[in-house]
Amino acid sequence: MVRMVTERYRFECHDVADCDVIIYSEFEESIYEAARSHLKDVHGRDVSDEEVAPYIEAL
Numbered sequence: 001m002v003r004m005v006t007e008r009y010r011f012e013c014h015d016v017a018d019c020d021v022i023i024y025s026e027f028e029e030s031i032y033e034a035a036r037s038h039l040k041d042v043h044g045r046d047v048s049d050e051e052v053a054p055y056i057e058a059l
Contacts, residue, residue: 008059011035011052015043024059031056 009031013021021038025031035052039045 010057010059011038011055012057013038013042014055015039015045019043028056 007026009025009028011023011031011034013019013023013035019042021042023031023034023038025034032049032052035056036047036049039047039052
């Protein structure tokens with residue numbers, strides 16, 4: 001049985017003015033992980049799910 005994904009999630013980085021990264025995911029857990037990884041790897045910031053949550057949008 002194939003389950004259709006009806007919701008997607010988006011993270012748009014606003015950490016610095018010139019960052020134009022937008023991350024999409026079909027899974028809520030992975031969008032948080034991807035957002036935290038981006039902020040750590042690219043911007044050197046360690047953040048929690050609570051800090052990232054305001055920037056996650058359900059589409």
